[in-house]
Amino acid sequence: MDRFLIHGPCTLSGSVDVSGAKNAVLPLMAATLLSRGVSRIRNVPNLRDTRTMGKVLETLGAQVTREGDSLIIDSSGVVGVEAPYELVKTMRASVYVLGPLLSAMGTAKVSLPGGCAWGPRPIDLHLKGMEMLGAQVELEGGYVVAKRPGSRLRGGTMDFSTSSVGATANVLMAAVLAEGHTVLENAAREPEVAQLAEALVAAGAKIDGIGSTRLSIEGVKEIAPLQVSVIPDRIEAGTFLCAAAILRSKLKVNKVRPAHLGATIDVLQSCGCSFEIASDAIEIDGREADRALNAVTRPFPGFPTDMQAQTMAVATLLEGISVLTETIYPDRFTHVAELRRLGADIRLDGNSAVVKGVAQLSGAPVMATDLRASAALILAGLAAKGETLVDRIYHIDRGYEQIEEKLARLGAKIERIPGPPTP
Numbered sequence: 001m002d003r004f005l006i007h008g009p010c011t012l013s014g015s016v017d018v019s020g021a022k023n024a025v026l027p028l029m030a031a032t033l034l035s036r037g038v039s040r041i042r043n044v045p046n047l048r049d050t051r052t053m054g055k056v057l058e059t060l061g062a063q064v065t066r067e068g069d070s071l072i073i074d075s076s077g078v079v080g081v082e083a084p085y086e087l088v089k090t091m092r093a094s095v096y097v098l099g100p101l102l103s104a105m106g107t108a109k110v111s112l113p114g115g116c117a118w119g120p121r122p123i124d125l126h127l128k129g130m131e132m133l134g135a136q137v138e139l140e141g142g143y144v145v146a147k148r149p150g151s152r153l154r155g156g157t158m159d160f161s162t163s164s165v166g167a168t169a170n171v172l173m174a175a176v177l178a179e180g181h182t183v184l185e186n187a188a189r190e191p192e193v194a195q196l197a198e199a200l201v202a203a204g205a206k207i208d209g210i211g212s213t214r215l216s217i218e219g220v221k222e223i224a225p226l227q228v229s230v231i232p233d234r235i236e237a238g239t240f241l242c243a244a245a246i247l248r249s250k251l252k253v254n255k256v257r258p259a260h261l262g263a264t265i266d267v268l269q270s271c272g273c274s275f276e277i278a279s280d281a282i283e284i285d286g287r288e289a290d291r292a293l294n295a296v297t298r299p300f301p302g303f304p305t306d307m308q309a310q311t312m313a314v315a316t317l318l319e320g321i322s323v324l325t326e327t328i329y330p331d332r333f334t335h336v337a338e339l340r341r342l343g344a345d346i347r348l349d350g351n352s353a354v355v356k357g358v359a360q361l362s363g364a365p366v367m368a369t370d371l372r373a374s375a376a377l378i379l380a381g382l383a384a385k386g387e388t389l390v391d392r393i394y395h396i397d398r399g400y401e402q403i404e405e406k407l408a409r410l411g412a413k414i415e416r417i418p419g420p421p422t423p
């Protein structure tokens with residue numbers, strides 16, 4: 001198992017290009033099942049998760065080819081309806097094939113994802129949404145088996161009890177081919193959901209309210225294959241902004257949509273970072289970052305839960321007491337114990353982390369526990385004095401494209417080293 005060896009502290013400088021958004025491309029890939037033919041998705045990051053979703057589609061009979069930064073997905077030969085446990089257990093987002101398969105093929109058999117590193121993460125809202133569209137849903141042997149009684153699903157209304165990115169995207173994909181009108185209230189309006197809706201509209205779907213919490217869908221009989229370029233990854237961009245803040249550095253982050261990063265920018269501004277914002281680039285000056293910060297995770301446009309761990313790394317070296325409160329996943333704090341190993345002073349109080357800034361972190365061996373926790377440990381390792389060894393970095397390979405190369409080009413001392421052979 002590979003590890004990262006980091007020598008800190010360091011200062012970063014220069015500019016970095018952000019890759020396409022993991023959480024936007026995964027539903028787009030699943031949505032290629034809604035039509036028969038060749039879809040082309042551009043600006044696709046080469047990640048473990050995009051490769052896993054490619055395997056899910058291939059298992060169903062699609063042909064998935066990478067050409068440069070594009071994925072060409074030919075769904076003409078899709079005959080399968082099952083997303084197997086072996087793939088779903090490695091990536092929960094495999095559940096995105098549920099809606100498209102059900103709507104386009106009439107049946108879907110998708111393994112239940114189970115828990116994740118920081119809690120249960122249910123998919124009850126995905127299932128309720130399919131039932132609302134007329135599907136019969138049963139659980140059999142660890143699988144969700146969903147069936148469409150007629151030749152099409154039928155429109156309906158759903159008011160999501162919790163704002164859910166995954167359930168909104170899944171039900172939206174199922175609803176575009178349903179007969180009649182569907183209304184989704186309290187829908188998630190994350191940029192990744194908006195991109196999915198826009199790509200579906202470009203292919204012939206009828207969706208109103210894109211970017212709002214009320215999506216109104218008029219079902220159509222068919223849509224064309226997708227042609228879309230993936231939006232920049234706002235969480236990767238935010239991670240580089242946090243790198244500049246914790247390393248008191250000046251950086252230019254290119255190929256971003258600044259409007260997707262408003263809450264992250266506000267939090268970093270509150271601790272003393274300054275920004276110059278262009279239409280597709282953000283320059284951050286983190287040299288004056290010194291004041292404690294407060295952040296509460298919320299659905300978009302609020303502060304993203306996917307930035308909580310990296311922001312906590314920044315807070316470990318700010319003067320005073322910072323508080324980070326997690327409202328989306330109350331237990332998403334597996335990074336806390338590892339940050340403490342680097343010398344951070346963090347106390348958990350319910351769903352809040354209370355971080356007392358220290359003068360210095362010091363290098364140590366640490367273990368990555370999930371994707372964003374890994375990013376936080378890398379940032380803290382770059383700021384810590386001495387050598388930090390981050391184990392289990394397969395988590396980071398799920399969602400950050402060439403992170404060590406991008407950081408090294410900015411001046412970080414970080415290298416990937418092969419781990420010891422597994423006993």
Ligand code: EPU
Nearest residue numbers: 023093121122123124125126162163164165166167328371
């Ligand atoms: N929820 C339910 N029932 C459901 C679905 C969700 O109760 O059926 C709850 C969750 O437990 C949570 C809240 O709703 O409390 C929001 O979860 P959501 O469904 O929005 O999360 P998700 O779709 O499973 C996506 C991202 C996550 C990101 C969350 C929140 C993808 C592939 N994943 O997950 O990204 O944290 O939205 O923004 O888009 C990551 O990239 O590291 C990551 C974990």
